[in-house]
Each structure stands twice: as C-alpha cells, then as structure tokens.
Amino acid sequence: MVATVEARAARAAVATPRPLRRTGIAWVFVAPFVVVFAVFWAGPLLVGLGMSFTDMRSTDVRNPLGVDLVGLRNYLRLFDDELMRKAAFNTLVFVVTTLPLTLGLGLAAAVALNSGIARLPAAFFRLGYYLPYITSIIGIAVAWRFLLDPEAGPVNQLLAAVGVDGPSWLADETLALPVIIVMTAWRSFGFDMVIFLAALQGIPKELYEAAEVDGAGRWERFRWVTLPMLRPALLFCTVYSSIGFTQFMEEPLVMTKGGPAGATTSASLAIYNQFGSGNFGYAGAAATVLFTVIAALAFLQFRLARPR
Amino acid sequence: MTRRMWTYAGLAAGLVLVAFPFGWTLLASFKPESEIRRDPPTFLPDQWTFANYAGLFERTQMDQAFFNSTVVALAAVAGNLLFCSMVGYAFAKLPFRGRNVLFGLVLVQLMVPAIVVMIPQFVLIASFGLVNTFLGIILPTIVTPLGIFLMRQFIADIPDELVHAARVDGAREFRIFFQIVLPLCKPALATLGLITFFTSWNGFIWPAVVAQSEDMYTLPVALAIFSNAQATQYGLLIAGAVVVVLPILVIFLFLQRYFVQGTTFTGLK
Amino acid sequence: MKRFVIGVAAVGLLATACGRSAGGPAEEAKDVDVNKAAGEVTVWAMGAEGEALGAFAKEFEAANPGVTVKVTPLGWDVAHDKITAAIAGNATPDVSMLGSTWMGEMAKTGALEPTPGNLIDESVFFPGAWGTGEVAGTAYGVPWYVETRAFYYRTDLAEKAGVKPPATWEETTAFVKALKDKAGADLGVEQNFKQGSWQEVVPLVWQAGGDISAAGKWTFDTPEMVTALTHYASFFEDGLAATDQPTGAFPQTFVKGKVGAFYSGPWMIAGMEKEGGADFAGKFSVAPYPKGSAGGTSVIGGSNMVVFKSAKNREAAWKFLQWLTDPKVQASWFGKVAALPSVQAAWQEPALTADQRVGVFGDQLKDARSAPAVPTWEQVAKVMETEIEKLALGKQSAADTAKAMQAQAETIGTGA
Structure with missing residues (x-):
C-alpha cells in the first residue's frame, strides 16, 4: 500500500509544475501532528526509553535523575520473569486467534449487509453490530460478568436447561482466555465491518457485471473481484487490529484482573501492573520490548502485503 | 429469494447474539439491587424501578459530568476531523521531504502503550499550567495516529486527476483541500468522528489524572468513584453504564445517513 | 546520522548526571500555628469516604469560620496513579487520603510533610495504626481510620x-x-x-x-x-x-x-x-x-490523611487533620461510613459500643500490626x-x- 501511494505520489510530482513548493505547503499541513508530537510525545517517549536502563521507581518522580544506571539488567530480568513469559505467550495466543476471528466476522457481516438487503433493516443491523465497539468497557464488563455467572448467569441457565452443567467460565484456567478472546471478537468486529462496508460500496458494479459475463460464479466473483478490491481495507484492518490486539489490556483488566493464576495476563496488563506497583524502570523495559515486537510485526505486514 | 431469506435469518440471529448483553443490561438497570443478583435470574424486571438512576444522579454530579464529557468529546472530534484530514492529505497527495520519517513517527505513537507516557505527559501538562482544565485533557489527543492513518488511506483513493486539475487551474492547496478533498471525505469523516467521539467519551485514566476537582470530571471518572473493590454497587454501575452508552447510540443513529454515503463516493471512480 | 550522534551525546550527558545520592538525615517536623488557619483546604479522598467527606466537613467549617474545605472524591482504581502523577508534576492538593500501605512509597518521594508534634499526639492512636505512617523514623500525616480482620x-x-x-x-x-x-x-x-x-x-x-x-x-x-x-x-x-x-x-x-x-x-x-x-x-x-x-x-490497615509539602494552605490543612482525629469526630464519622476510629478514646463513644460485633474489632485492634x-x-x-x-x-x-x-x-x- 505504501508503495502504491508512493508510486502515485511520484507520478503526481512529475506532473506538477512547482514540485519544490509542495514540501513547504506539505509541512504546513502536517504541522498539527508535528507540534503535538514534539510537545507531548517525543519527550515522554524518550523518558520511557531512558528509564528502562535505570532502577527508577515511583518514589523517584520528584528527582528523576537521582537514579542509578543498570544497563540491560531490566531487560535481562524480563526473560527470567515467569509471569512476563506467560504474558507474552498469552498475548501471542490472543492475537493469533482473535485477529482472524474478528476479520472473518467483520467480513461476513459486511458482505451479508452489502448483498442487497433493504436499506432500513441494513441500517438496523449495522447499528446493532457496531454497538459493542463503541460501548464503554465498563458497561461491557458489567454485562458479561453477569452473563457468565456460574450460578445466576443466563449462559449457564441455558446450558442447565439442556442438561449441561455449565463451568465457572472466568475462574477456570483453561476457559478464561478463550472467553476473553470471544468477548474481544464480539466487541471488535463491528469496526472491521464498517471499514469493509465502505470498501465494498466502493467496488464498481461493472466489475461484477464483467465477471458475470465471463461466467464467474458467486464464489469466483467473491474470490477474484471482491477480495482483491478489499485488499487496502484488509491491510488496514489487519495492521490496525494487530497493533491494537497486541496491546490488549482492558478486557482482562475489567473481567479477570489477569487471573486465574495469570491465565489472562497480557503483556500490556503486566506492564500496567508493574507501573502501578511503582517499578518504572522494569516496566519501561517491558514496554520497550513490546513496542519493538509490535513495530516489527507491522513492518512485516506492510512488507508481505506489498504488491509484487 | 430463499438465499435472501437466509441472509436475513443469519443477520437476525447474529443480532440477537450481539445485542443480548445490551438488552439484558438495560433491563437490569430497572431492577432493584436485590433482584439484579437473584438466582435464578429474571429477564424482565419483576418490579420496575428507577431507583438506580435516581441514586446515580443523587450521588454524583451527573449533569456536570455529562456536560464535561460532551465538551471534551466534541473538542476532540473537531480537532481530529480537521487536523487528521489535513495531515492525511499531506501524506496521501503532497510528496515532501521527510514524509517517511514523519509517517514512522505516526506509527510509533500508535504502537506505544499509553501508560508509559502518562506520567511524563502529566508533568508537561502541569508545567504548562493546564492541570484541571479541558485543554489539558484534550490536547495530547487533539490529533491521533488512527485518524491520520484512516484519512491518509481514504484520501489516497481519491483520483489524483481531481487534485491535479485543480492545481492546473491555479487553486491553492488549502482551497483544494477544503473545497475538493474534504467534501469527498464525508464517509471517512463520519467514521473518524464517531470513533474519536466514543474514544474520548469512554476515556478514563487520562481524564481521571488531569481533572482534579469534581466539577471537571467526565462521566467515566465520576462513575468510578463508587465502583470500589470492597462493595461494588451493581445497580448504580449498571445504570451508569446505560447513561454512558445512550448518547453514543443516539449520535450513531444520527450519523447513519453519512455512513451510507459511501455510494456517492463510488460515483467518482 | 548527525542527529543520531547528537542524540547519543545528549543521552550520554544525561546518564552521567544520574546516580542515587546517599540518604540524608531524617526529616525534621516543623511546628504549625493553627491560629493562622484560614482560606480553602483542598482534599482528595477515595471511594465511599470521598463521597461522604464533603458534607461531613461542613461541621469543621462551621466551627472554624474563614476556613473552607473542598473535597474531591476519587475512585480507588485510579487513585494511586493520580497521586503519583500529581507528585511528579508538583500539582498536589493540600491534603490527601492515602491507603495505609502506600505510606512508605509516597513518603519516600519526599512530597509528604512530617507530622508536627506540637499538634498531633502519637499516644492517642492505636500503636499499629501509628506504625503505618512511620517511615524510616519519621511520622507522616495521621492514621484516619483503621481496619483489621x-x-x-x-x-x-x-x-x-x-x-x-x-x-x-x-x-x-x-x-x-x-x-x-x-x-x-x-x-x-x-x-x-x-x-x-x-x-x-x-x-x-x-x-x-x-x-x-x-x-x-x-x-x-x-x-x-x-x-x-x-x-x-x-x-x-x-x-x-x-x-x-x-x-x-x-x-x-x-x-x-x-x-x-x-x-x-x-x-x-x-x-x-x-x-x-x-x-x-x-x-x-x-x-x-x-x-x-x-x-x-x-493485620491493621485503613487509610491515613497526609499533608503535602507543596500545600498552599498548610495551617488550615493540619488543623483539619487535627479535627478529623478528635475522638468525638471519629465516632461520628464511624456513624457515617462505618470506618473504625484510629483514635483509641473514640471507642468509648456510644456509637462504637452499641454493636458487640464492632467491639470484636476494637479488641482485635489492640493485637494488630501493620504491613512493613x-x-x-x-x-x-x-x-x-x-x-x-x-x-x-x-x-x-x-x-x-x-x-x-x-x-x-x-x-x-x-x-x-
């Protein structure tokens, strides 16, 4: 995608009479970001990186330079930390399962909504499906905790009605993470759906007509027209969601606090907890590692998606 | 025809699954505290009550918090709509030196766990004298990486010829941007506006840290006062969740028609 | 590349500036002249206590014309982050409630003011409660209410x-x-x-x-x-x-x-x-x-009330803390939110002696210790x-x- 944009931009640059003035005006356009980044993000990011090489704690906030340099000790400690290793593993499992689940649900919903159903029901379904994404996590947590209550929860009541003894969903080490995964997919697919819908509506009807003339069936049209045309939207959703999912934290924080026995502790949640208990240097190191992984992942995705 | 019926059936079944937790929460907000946790549970309230809502408004400065949340969210929306589309336009249509480095920084901001920068950011806000002000709550997210990302992607799909034609006619970049590009971006702007609104509306930790007096609290911050570890009051919490979600629902209903406008955009291709 | 070199040099310079200094002598408490108390005291308090304290403090205002107390209630979930950030940004209120187990950490930042001996008498508190606020030989703030199991x-x-x-x-x-x-x-x-x-x-x-x-x-x-x-x-x-x-x-x-x-x-x-x-x-x-x-x-827990060094209204702040730890006020506060008095004398008040089950906690407090x-x-x-x-x-x-x-x-x- 980056490549096509660049190619397009390069063509534009050749075609325009005053290429030099473009840089000047461009910087005016990007000024809002440059200013906000320089003022509010650049410094704090460097502080975050810097403190990962020190033994800084919450007690040093008044005198942040009065700390000892410890080199890579925080980073080395990460690898010995059982909970951190578990958090990394949980995050991997979470991303690898939630990402395709969310994309698949989002795509299915978008295609169904775009398959020529009437406007009013379409709007109604769209609203319903998008609702979880825009709802405050506080509300979601309250609702889901009650749904999954082992005794009084509707889920287990329903299971009991068909003779199944429902488990204690969030207190079970093997079930807690899958529950969080399903809940996150439920919460997130509406976002992908909206992006896909916009992209689907942008596909010219003539393409489908041409394919139909060539004798392409329903599946072939989807495979050879829809999917290729959705490529930018798919890339966007994949990159954006994997960045978001790799940082997942809210769901386990409100549902399980990372338990039972760390079964739902994510990398971000572990970092959050380390900050919360004042261990700034160590938390900074963990955050730096997480950031590096996310950046590498995004880079890889851009690379793989580059048109050959 | 049968295929269409199946589509409807599938969509409806999906909707039931998706909406069930909401319906259940909404109904629970009208139950008295004791009924909320009754086993076996009731679906419809045995005894309808507004006590949870009454308690909510009695216990906290709800109206003030509602107002604050609205101000903060609207300001964030206005800032993001304007600034993200400006920046996105530059990334998509204006080749310039340093573009890749700058886009790298956008991605960096997107990828950093927010908790890492919180305390240094607060120190900055404090040194500017912006603690306990709307500006302090809004400024760090007045232009967001997701918005830039979204707008860049969308504007890149606008045919270059449109922009070129205007340039050949001697139009200034700002005029091109405001009169040609922005009107074409309505669907994307609607999406971005909604996402920004709810992110800001639901934001918790940052506003909680910056707002230092109750009259500056946003809704989630005000609601958090009584959700503590020892005795969580479910009735209040559920009513609070409903109060937080409702405005978003209304706004989304209102923006529906812009979401459909993706079709007008197609006509240009 | 050039920018990179400059960056490295800057980080290097910063690094040489780092280093922990050896701990200085214990902090000295300064006396407070409460007769000068006037103006507004800003107070942060968490949870149910935070919700109730604003109305409760009206009695203090009535007894001390010219002093107003402005209470900001916070949720427990965010309180620790918020107070840490406020200390870092030097944007603290005059007074804040702190969980008793946070005392060691917050005192170490150097943001808390040692308890003035001329105003607060250590001996009226349960020893275990007083111990929660004693860090490296110096007492900070006052134990406000206690909990034990x-x-x-x-x-x-x-x-x-x-x-x-x-x-x-x-x-x-x-x-x-x-x-x-x-x-x-x-x-x-x-x-x-x-x-x-x-x-x-x-x-x-x-x-x-x-x-x-x-x-x-x-x-x-x-x-x-x-x-x-x-x-x-x-x-x-x-x-x-x-x-x-x-x-x-x-x-x-x-x-x-x-x-x-x-x-x-x-x-x-x-x-x-x-x-x-x-x-x-x-x-x-x-x-x-x-x-x-x-x-x-x-184990003894509960919450303490502390005054920050950067308090704009030091005299009134300490006067408010003195009022909060008065036995009668402590007993009446128990009536409001069921928070157990940290002051021993308050347990003689009728509010505390009415329920035998509450009395069990009173007895248990005599044999209770704080976390380090x-x-x-x-x-x-x-x-x-x-x-x-x-x-x-x-x-x-x-x-x-x-x-x-x-x-x-x-x-x-x-x-x-």
Whole structure:
C-alpha cells in the first residue's frame, strides 16, 4: 500500500509544475501532528526509553535523575520473569486467534449487509453490530460478568436447561482466555465491518457485471473481484487490529484482573501492573520490548502485503 | 429469494447474539439491587424501578459530568476531523521531504502503550499550567495516529486527476483541500468522528489524572468513584453504564445517513 | 546520522548526571500555628469516604469560620496513579487520603510533610495504626481510620452443627468441617487467594511466630512462613474452601449459606446486612482471629490523611487533620461510613459500643500490626498474591511458595 501511494505520489510530482513548493505547503499541513508530537510525545517517549536502563521507581518522580544506571539488567530480568513469559505467550495466543476471528466476522457481516438487503433493516443491523465497539468497557464488563455467572448467569441457565452443567467460565484456567478472546471478537468486529462496508460500496458494479459475463460464479466473483478490491481495507484492518490486539489490556483488566493464576495476563496488563506497583524502570523495559515486537510485526505486514 | 431469506435469518440471529448483553443490561438497570443478583435470574424486571438512576444522579454530579464529557468529546472530534484530514492529505497527495520519517513517527505513537507516557505527559501538562482544565485533557489527543492513518488511506483513493486539475487551474492547496478533498471525505469523516467521539467519551485514566476537582470530571471518572473493590454497587454501575452508552447510540443513529454515503463516493471512480 | 550522534551525546550527558545520592538525615517536623488557619483546604479522598467527606466537613467549617474545605472524591482504581502523577508534576492538593500501605512509597518521594508534634499526639492512636505512617523514623500525616480482620461466621449454621466459634487454628479446621458436613455449607470457608490475599496470609505468619521482614530484609523463607502457608492451603486441599467461584460470587454465597465463614474487615457488617436484607443481621457474628502457636495477631490497615509539602494552605490543612482525629469526630464519622476510629478514646463513644460485633474489632485492634511501611511494599504484596494463588490452586507446595516469594522479594528489595 505504501508503495502504491508512493508510486502515485511520484507520478503526481512529475506532473506538477512547482514540485519544490509542495514540501513547504506539505509541512504546513502536517504541522498539527508535528507540534503535538514534539510537545507531548517525543519527550515522554524518550523518558520511557531512558528509564528502562535505570532502577527508577515511583518514589523517584520528584528527582528523576537521582537514579542509578543498570544497563540491560531490566531487560535481562524480563526473560527470567515467569509471569512476563506467560504474558507474552498469552498475548501471542490472543492475537493469533482473535485477529482472524474478528476479520472473518467483520467480513461476513459486511458482505451479508452489502448483498442487497433493504436499506432500513441494513441500517438496523449495522447499528446493532457496531454497538459493542463503541460501548464503554465498563458497561461491557458489567454485562458479561453477569452473563457468565456460574450460578445466576443466563449462559449457564441455558446450558442447565439442556442438561449441561455449565463451568465457572472466568475462574477456570483453561476457559478464561478463550472467553476473553470471544468477548474481544464480539466487541471488535463491528469496526472491521464498517471499514469493509465502505470498501465494498466502493467496488464498481461493472466489475461484477464483467465477471458475470465471463461466467464467474458467486464464489469466483467473491474470490477474484471482491477480495482483491478489499485488499487496502484488509491491510488496514489487519495492521490496525494487530497493533491494537497486541496491546490488549482492558478486557482482562475489567473481567479477570489477569487471573486465574495469570491465565489472562497480557503483556500490556503486566506492564500496567508493574507501573502501578511503582517499578518504572522494569516496566519501561517491558514496554520497550513490546513496542519493538509490535513495530516489527507491522513492518512485516506492510512488507508481505506489498504488491509484487 | 430463499438465499435472501437466509441472509436475513443469519443477520437476525447474529443480532440477537450481539445485542443480548445490551438488552439484558438495560433491563437490569430497572431492577432493584436485590433482584439484579437473584438466582435464578429474571429477564424482565419483576418490579420496575428507577431507583438506580435516581441514586446515580443523587450521588454524583451527573449533569456536570455529562456536560464535561460532551465538551471534551466534541473538542476532540473537531480537532481530529480537521487536523487528521489535513495531515492525511499531506501524506496521501503532497510528496515532501521527510514524509517517511514523519509517517514512522505516526506509527510509533500508535504502537506505544499509553501508560508509559502518562506520567511524563502529566508533568508537561502541569508545567504548562493546564492541570484541571479541558485543554489539558484534550490536547495530547487533539490529533491521533488512527485518524491520520484512516484519512491518509481514504484520501489516497481519491483520483489524483481531481487534485491535479485543480492545481492546473491555479487553486491553492488549502482551497483544494477544503473545497475538493474534504467534501469527498464525508464517509471517512463520519467514521473518524464517531470513533474519536466514543474514544474520548469512554476515556478514563487520562481524564481521571488531569481533572482534579469534581466539577471537571467526565462521566467515566465520576462513575468510578463508587465502583470500589470492597462493595461494588451493581445497580448504580449498571445504570451508569446505560447513561454512558445512550448518547453514543443516539449520535450513531444520527450519523447513519453519512455512513451510507459511501455510494456517492463510488460515483467518482 | 548527525542527529543520531547528537542524540547519543545528549543521552550520554544525561546518564552521567544520574546516580542515587546517599540518604540524608531524617526529616525534621516543623511546628504549625493553627491560629493562622484560614482560606480553602483542598482534599482528595477515595471511594465511599470521598463521597461522604464533603458534607461531613461542613461541621469543621462551621466551627472554624474563614476556613473552607473542598473535597474531591476519587475512585480507588485510579487513585494511586493520580497521586503519583500529581507528585511528579508538583500539582498536589493540600491534603490527601492515602491507603495505609502506600505510606512508605509516597513518603519516600519526599512530597509528604512530617507530622508536627506540637499538634498531633502519637499516644492517642492505636500503636499499629501509628506504625503505618512511620517511615524510616519519621511520622507522616495521621492514621484516619483503621481496619483489621476478624473471623465472620454463620451463627445459625454453627448452632445447627453444634459447634462454637474457634479459638485456635485446629478448632478452625474442625469448625469449618462441621459447618460443611452437618449444616450444608458445602463451600466451607471463604479464603481470598487473589487481589489482597496477602492479608489472609500475613496474620497467619505472625500467629505462627514468624515475620515477613526483619532488619531491612525480607524473610519469607522461614519455617513459620511454611507453617502459615500450609495451614492456609490445607483448607483448599481438604475441600473446605473453594477456588472455582467467580469474582463477585461471594458474599452472596455466605448469605445463601454455602459459605459458612470468612475473614474480613468491619465494613462487612453493614455490607452483609445490605446483601442479605434486614433479617439476615441476626444470622451471623464475628469472633477474634483464632490463635496460632504464637497468638492471634491480626493485620491493621485503613487509610491515613497526609499533608503535602507543596500545600498552599498548610495551617488550615493540619488543623483539619487535627479535627478529623478528635475522638468525638471519629465516632461520628464511624456513624457515617462505618470506618473504625484510629483514635483509641473514640471507642468509648456510644456509637462504637452499641454493636458487640464492632467491639470484636476494637479488641482485635489492640493485637494488630501493620504491613512493613517500606516503599516497595505494594510490589512485594503483588508477588505474594501471585504465589499465594498458585498455592491455593494446588500448583506448588507451601515450601516452594515461601522460596518463590523470598527470591522475588529479594530482587525487589525494601527500597531503603
């Protein structure tokens, strides 16, 4: 995608009479970001990186330079930390399962909504499906905790009605993470759906007509027209969601606090907890590692998606 | 025809699954505290009550918090709509030196766990004298990486010829941007506006840290006062969740028609 | 490249500026002249206390014309982050409530003002409570209210099973077993093994004659610790305490009679009456901690009120704290939010003597100690909780749990 944009931009640059003035005006356009980044993000990011090489704690906030340099000790400690290793593993499992689940649900919903159903029901379904994404996590947590209550929860009541003894969903080490995964997919697919819908509506009807003339069936049209045309939207959703999912934290924080026995502790949640208990240097190191992984992942995705 | 019926059936079944937790929460907000946790549970309230809502408004400065949340969210929306589309336009249509480095920084901001920068950011806000002000709550997210990302992607799909034609006619970049590009971006702007609104509306930790007096609290911050570890009051919490979600629902209903406008955009291709 | 070099040079310069300086002499408290008290005092307070304090402080305002108190309530979830950030940005209020276990950490930042001896008298407080605010020999703020833990049980179930509340560890096991086998309390005793579970274990260590820290070092890997952990874990092993209940199932499980007993603080008296309705009040009672081989010491917690060094209104701030710790005011505050007085004399007031169950906590407070007031306590407590959870779930032995706690606590240190 980056490549096509660049190619397009390069063509534009050749075609325009005053290429030099473009840089000047461009910087005016990007000024809002440059200013906000320089003022509010650049410094704090460097502080975050810097403190990962020190033994800084919450007690040093008044005198942040009065700390000892410890080199890579925080980073080395990460690898010995059982909970951190578990958090990394949980995050991997979470991303690898939630990402395709969310994309698949989002795509299915978008295609169904775009398959020529009437406007009013379409709007109604769209609203319903998008609702979880825009709802405050506080509300979601309250609702889901009650749904999954082992005794009084509707889920287990329903299971009991068909003779199944429902488990204690969030207190079970093997079930807690899958529950969080399903809940996150439920919460997130509406976002992908909206992006896909916009992209689907942008596909010219003539393409489908041409394919139909060539004798392409329903599946072939989807495979050879829809999917290729959705490529930018798919890339966007994949990159954006994997960045978001790799940082997942809210769901386990409100549902399980990372338990039972760390079964739902994510990398971000572990970092959050380390900050919360004042261990700034160590938390900074963990955050730096997480950031590096996310950046590498995004880079890889851009690379793989580059048109050959 | 049968295929269409199946589509409807599938969509409806999906909707039931998706909406069930909401319906259940909404109904629970009208139950008295004791009924909320009754086993076996009731679906419809045995005894309808507004006590949870009454308690909510009695216990906290709800109206003030509602107002604050609205101000903060609207300001964030206005800032993001304007600034993200400006920046996105530059990334998509204006080749310039340093573009890749700058886009790298956008991605960096997107990828950093927010908790890492919180305390240094607060120190900055404090040194500017912006603690306990709307500006302090809004400024760090007045232009967001997701918005830039979204707008860049969308504007890149606008045919270059449109922009070129205007340039050949001697139009200034700002005029091109405001009169040609922005009107074409309505669907994307609607999406971005909604996402920004709810992110800001639901934001918790940052506003909680910056707002230092109750009259500056946003809704989630005000609601958090009584959700503590020892005795969580479910009735209040559920009513609070409903109060937080409702405005978003209304706004989304209102923006529906812009979401459909993706079709007008197609006509240009 | 050039920019990179400059960047490296800047980081290098910064790095050379780093380094911890040796701790200076203990801080000196400065006297306060409360006669100068006037103007507005800004106060932060958490949870239910935060909600109620604003209205309560009107009495103070009435008694002190010219002084106003502005209370900002905060949620517990965000309070620690918010206060840390405020200290970092030098944007603190005049006064803040702090969880008693945060005292070590917050005092170490250097943002708190030592308690003026001319105004606050140490001897009126429970010694354990005063200890929460004493960091490296200097006292900060005042203990505002206290909490300690005791043994709650269902009186009706105990009667049905024909047992009396336990006085020793051994009796506890028999007691819970009887409730389960004879009175239908199939979940036995509720033992917390998640957030806050250190409070379940630390008293047991003391009751076994051990301690978790000594002479500035952590001492988790001791025979006493293993004894305490073994006793704690035995309830899970014997099926007398459950690990498969969801968050929030308790206290309803106690109301329903599935759980027959649990250890908790005084707020549960009011909490239970709310959970179970008015007629439930007569179905449960409170007993002091059952004794181990070395006694029945409980843990003391609660909250303290501190004044920040950057307070704009120092005199009025300390005057407000002095008022809050007046015995009569403490008793009347108990009436508002059921927060136990940290001042011993307040326990003679009728508000405190009316309910015998409250009195149990009053007696228990005389034999209660605080968690170590060191800056790293919150971190070490988290380590304990993680390891306790593994023990409770049967994933590691008591001895291994003690070793794991010691190893991690040593890495963290005491922050001294």
